[in-house]
Amino acid sequence: MRVLAAMSGGVDSAVAAARAVDAGHEVTGVHLALSRSPASDRVGARGCCTLEDARDARRAADRLGIPFYVWDLAERFEADVIDEFVASYAAGRTPNPCVRCNERIKFAAVLDRALALGFDAVVTGHHARLDPDGTLRRSVDPGKDQSYVLGTLRSAQLAAARFPLGDSTKAQVRAEASARGLAVADKPDSHDICFIADGDTGGWLRDRLGSRPGPIRDAQTGATLGEHDGTFAFTVGQRRGLRLGQPAPDGRPRYVLDISPATSTVTVGPAEALDVRRLVAERTVWPHEGVLTCQAQVRAHGGVVPAQAQGRGDELVVTLGAPVRGTAPGQAVILYDGDRVLGGGHIRTTAS
Amino acid sequence: MIDGSTWNSAARLPCFPVTYLDHAATTPMRPEALAVYTAVLADTGNASSLHASGRRARRVVEEAREALAAQLGARPSDVVFTAGGTEGDNLALKGLYWARRAVDPARRRILVSAVEHRAVLDTVDWLGAAQGAQVELLDVDEIGLVHPSTLEAAIARDPASVAVVSVMWANSEVGTVQPVARLAAVAHRYGVPFHTDAVQAFGQIPVAIGADGPDAITVSAHKVGGPVGVGALIARRGLVLEPHTHGGGQERDVRSGTLNTAGVAAFAAAATTACAQAPVEAGRLAALRDDLVRRVCEQVPTAVLNGPPLDTAGGVGEPGDAGGARRLPGNAHLSFPGCEGDSLLMLLDARGIECSTGSACSAGVARPSHVLLAMGATEQQARGSLRFSLGHTSRAADVDALVAAIGPVAERAGRAGALAGTYGG
Numbered sequence: 055m056r057v058l059a060a061m062s063g064g065v066d067s068a069v070a071a072a073r074a075v076d077a078g079h080e081v082t083g084v085h086l087a088l089s090r091s092p093a094s095d096r097v098g099a100r101g102c103c104t105l106e107d108a109r110d111a112r113r114a115a116d117r118l119g120i121p122f123y124v125w126d127l128a129e130r131f132e133a134d135v136i137d138e139f140v141a142s143y144a145a146g147r148t149p150n151p152c153v154r155c156n157e158r159i160k161f162a163a164v165l166d167r168a169l170a171l172g173f174d175a176v177v178t179g180h181h182a183r184l185d186p187d188g189t190l191r192r193s194v195d196p197g198k199d200q201s202y203v204l205g206t207l208r209s210a211q212l213a214a215a216r217f218p219l220g221d222s223t224k225a226q227v228r229a230e231a232s233a234r235g236l237a238v239a240d241k242p243d244s245h246d247i248c249f250i251a252d253g254d255t256g257g258w259l260r261d262r263l264g265s266r267p268g269p270i271r272d273a274q275t276g277a278t279l280g281e282h283d284g285t286f287a288f289t290v291g292q293r294r295g296l297r298l299g300q301p302a303p304d305g306r307p308r309y310v311l312d313i314s315p316a317t318s319t320v321t322v323g324p325a326e327a328l329d330v331r332r333l334v335a336e337r338t339v340w341p342h343e344g345v346l347t348c349q350a351q352v353r354a355h356g357g358v359v360p361a362q363a364q365g366r367g368d369e370l371v372v373t374l375g376a377p378v379r380g381t382a383p384g385q386a387v388i389l390y391d392g393d394r395v396l397g398g399g400h401i402r403t404t405a406s
Numbered sequence: 407m408i409d410g411s412t413w414n415s416a417a418r419l420p421c422f423p424v425t426y427l428d429h430a431a432t433t434p435m436r437p438e439a440l441a442v443y444t445a446v447l448a449d450t451g452n453a454s455s456l457h458a459s460g461r462r463a464r465r466v467v468e469e470a471r472e473a474l475a476a477q478l479g480a481r482p483s484d485v486v487f488t489a490g491g492t493e494g495d496n497l498a499l500k501g502l503y504w505a506r507r508a509v510d511p512a513r514r515r516i517l518v519s520a521v522e523h524r525a526v527l528d529t530v531d532w533l534g535a536a537q538g539a540q541v542e543l544l545d546v547d548e549i550g551l552v553h554p555s556t557l558e559a560a561i562a563r564d565p566a567s568v569a570v571v572s573v574m575w576a577n578s579e580v581g582t583v584q585p586v587a588r589l590a591a592v593a594h595r596y597g598v599p600f601h602t603d604a605v606q607a608f609g610q611i612p613v614a615i616g617a618d619g620p621d622a623i624t625v626s627a628h629k630v631g632g633p634v635g636v637g638a639l640i641a642r643r644g645l646v647l648e649p650h651t652h653g654g655g656q657e658r659d660v661r662s663g664t665l666n667t668a669g670v671a672a673f674a675a676a677a678t679t680a681c682a683q684a685p686v687e688a689g690r691l692a693a694l695r696d697d698l699v700r701r702v703c704e705q706v707p708t709a710v711l712n713g714p715p716l717d718t719a720g721g722v723g724e725p726g727d728a729g730g731a732r733r734l735p736g737n738a739h740l741s742f743p744g745c746e747g748d749s750l751l752m753l754l755d756a757r758g759i760e761c762s763t764g765s766a767c768s769a770g771v772a773r774p775s776h777v778l779l780a781m782g783a784t785e786q787q788a789r790g791s792l793r794f795s796l797g798h799t800s801r802a803a804d805v806d807a808l809v810a811a812i813g814p815v816a817e818r819a820g821r822a823g824a825l826a827g828t829y830g831g
Contacts, residue, residue, distance in 0.1 A: 082756075121752075125748065126773075128771075167749070167825060170818070170821040170825055171749055171753060171818060171821075172753075
């Protein structure tokens with residue numbers, strides 16, 4: 055097969071490309087340039103948008119003896135991921151940009167272009183398994199499993215995807231990189247949001263959305279407890295950084311319950327008011343009939359809860375067997391049967 | 407690891423013969439230059455040392471200086487050896503701007519064409535941002551030509567404020583040969599020094615300094631079959647340059663650093679051969695190039711030639727003037743509507759055919775060419791272009807290989823290009 059290996063400059067994608075070479079495929083490495091004016095150095099464990107990462111990817115490709123190119127996807131990334139991220143926050147939702155990037159960039163723009171250019175598949179370093187029948191499953195490494203951020207991919211997208219790392223733990227991948235002489239073997243894992251270089255999401259959003267002050271209200275009394283600079287600095291379920299002058303009457307901590315950008319109001323209240331037992335998802339992938347008993351995951355590194363899910367037109371209605379706290383519209387809900395991904399969607403509304 | 411045992415290992419060799427159509431990026435070293443280079447490298451001696459080894463090295467440098475000067479209508483003392491074209495452009499522009507401004511603080515305007523290489527554009531941008539220069543870009547027409555009347559009008563707006571004018575001899579992307587003599591004459595009429603980046607032109611068409619020509623010329627060794635890392639600024643006697651680096655002042659007190667004896671010797675050897683062969687070679691390359699353009703356009707009827715129309719007469723007569731070559735003989739620059747340049751490049755590369763998309767950023771991303779944009783192309787046209795450049799090792803078989811591949815490649819790249827805007831919606 056002719057395969058295109060998406061190489062971020064990290065250890066996972068380098069080993070994934072190496073395994074594709076070992077499997078006898080004709081492999082071409084591509085680094086995706088996602089930033090319009092990439093910073094030249096990498097700071098700590100953030101990001102995948104630097105010249106240093108491009109160089110690390112190139113050096114891994116050299117080591118593997120495969121051709122290497124850089125594809126400029128900055129414009130599409132800005133339109134499909136960054137702008138959407140900003141718009142979501144402005145609308146009071148909490149988006150997951152990695153899910154979006156997989157849906158629109160890696161397994162859409164890149165995949166489509168690869169297929170049009172004559173490649174048969176795209177290889178990435180995601181920690182997930184893909185069965186020959188197209189079933190997506192969790193990685194054998196529960197700490198590194200990335201099936202959640204792949205869970206909204208359609209079957210046609212998965213059909214041309216290859217994830218060679220799903221049967222290995224991260225420790226095994228690092229050891230293999232070291233044994234192969236790949237210089238990225240010890241490179242720190244990337245986390246956080248790659249396009250927010252300093253990790254200060256609130257500050258980054260304020261630069262783009264401007265200051266939009268408003269009240270922080272108590273859900274029970276309706277009293278104004280404080281002021282804020284903009285609803286985008288808050289996430290449903292957040293406790294820290296509220297800086298409320300007065301304690302709650304019962305002395306218990308308060309959490310963000312709701313964000314209303316239209317009135318620039320942040321509503322806070324007790325933890326139990328965060329409990330979500332039912333949610334409706336949109337933009338779904340749900341190739342099933344009837345009610346399915348399964349497990350639901352609502353954040354990238356969260357646990358699962360028992361759930362019942364049923365498609366309803368383009369939507370997916372999920373009833374949770376146990377309450378989850380602080381689930382916000384905009385996040386993805388992915389449904390599992392054990393380690394098998396059944397499908398999922400983007401949370402539109404939640405209810406207790 | 408780069409060491410003698412692995413550098414030539416089989417893994418590094420291509421598994422098929424490469425069709426190299428990127429001579430404007432760098433051209434293979436000429437055998438005579440390589441022979442001189444390795445021979446001198448094996449010898450010890452700092453050309454600034456006073457003992458016998460130093461004198462031997464100095465003799466090599468001065469013979470190289472004389473040989474290079476002879477190819478450029480210059481005196482040996484006009485030659486300032488540099489580490490390449492970028493340094494030559496920096497030295498000329500910063501050196502002239504600073505020197506002119508020191509004499510007359512009103513001289514802050516720098517006039518350069520909009521299609522210069524980044525070695526010029528980034529330098530004058532910096533002078534504008536950090537050194538108080540007022541940079542003005544001279545418009546070009548649809549084939550990339552700077553009209554003398556454009557320069558005249560720009561200077562005439564306020565002649566007393568112009569520090570320096572710089573217009574490249576030939577364009578690095580579309581190969582347009584500028585009317586350098588006439589542009590220099592305009593600058594001289596106002597007493598303004600005229601610099602030209604002749605990195606692409608030298609060794610292909612006649613390039614010379616002189617009373618009727620530029621005051622300073624940048625040239626580079628590896629574009630004429632010499633080694634990378636060597637170049638020269640040819641600056642006429644009396645032209646005052648402020649140095650931009652400081653040290654031993656080895657080259658006319660404006661350029662410091664231990665002289666690259668082997669490099670300049672190889673440069674001179676390559677330049678001598680290139681210039682001696684140019685009159686015949688220009689005709690040969692122009693004929694090959696014309697054949698390339700004609701047959702590629704037969705295979706891909708939508709392809710469009712950018713830059714000056716073909717000039718089968720080759721490089722005779724005065725460059726840039728009626729009857730002379732308007733385009734470098736080895737340059738073919740084509741747009742493939744509906745295709746992305748980097749898709750085309752990748753697909754050709756996979757077939758062993760090497761060309762260029764014109765410009766890439768430091769990360770390796772192909773960028774829409776500022777040259778095409780300045781010529782009035784849309785961003786889409788500018789993105790969908792390839793430069794094929796021929797040189798001394800090019801043969802008819804290279805053109806045949808490209809012609810055999812380009813049809814399917816353009817068809818496939820067009821399919822990928824048609825996706826733009828359709829996915830993810």
